[in-house]
Amino acid sequence: MEFLDRDYFKLAVVFYGLSAIYSVFVWRKGFREDNRITYILMALAFVFHTTALVKRGFSLEQCPVNNIYEAMTFISWTMVTAYMVIGAFQRLRFLGAFAAPFLFAIGVFALMPALDVRSTTPHFVKGWVSLHASLILLAYGTFGLSSIAGLMYLTQEHDLKFHKLRAVLSRMPSVERLERVTNRALLIGFVLLTVGLGLVPMIVRENPSLQVKGDPKVAWSIFVWLLYLALLGWRWRFSAGGRAIAWGAIGSFCFVMLTFWGFTLLSPVHN
Secondary structure, three states, X not given: OOOOHHXXXXXXXXXXXXXXXHHHHHHHOXXXXXXXXXXXXXXXXXXXXXXXXXXXXXXXXXXXXXXXXXXXXXXXXXHHHHHHHHOOOHHHOOHHHHHHHHHHHHHHHHOOHHHOOOOOOOOOOOOHHHHHHHHHHHHHHHHHHHHHHHHHHHHHHHHHHHOHHHHHHOOOOOHHHHHHHHHHHHHHHHHHHHHHHHOHHHHHHHOOOOOOOOOHHHHHHHHHHHHHHHHHHXXXXXXXXXXXXXXXXXXXXXXXXXXXXXXXHHOOOOO
């Protein structure tokens, strides 16, 4: 029996779940041991996740970003891909213990049958539209990475304040390095989002029938752009501390994930 792309993604979600369960033990041990098992589990999930995306892309003969299921799988794939690179550095490998629960939750949500609806009408998701969608979803994945780095920062800062011995014995990166990772991920995500939104006028010019004015998803996207602009502006203008930015990164990404699907369903253009 041939595996479908969703079957491969289900296997990826299983390994995300196993990694999330193992992460509990990593937390209980105070991040004192090298996190190879989490990295291996995440690597297996990455293989199945990538296979699912590739199979879906070939079946559609275009970038698989046509519905909420595909968008969520693309966002989470961006996050795990970044972790595969970052996790090669031993002191940053504990990022997986924080990322696994996020990825598992996104995967379980994405597998809801109602979200993977194949349209009976052809989608125009090639050329500029495909690039526009890919850049924006990459931006959201990068924002997810910044929120995970922010959570690591808060954990390490908490241990430094209340569990100094555990913080000293921990193999996690310093709060300074985690702050830099959070800030850089926010900046990269914002640039990707800006470029992606900047392609909208070109798309409209090539497709005059598209009515983006007043579209709920477009208004939501602009609000998200302003939200991250304010967060970055706050960081640079007032030299906001790492704790404030960490909470801002976490809160902003949670808002994006909790509202993304709702505004997509409300949008005549994107739904």
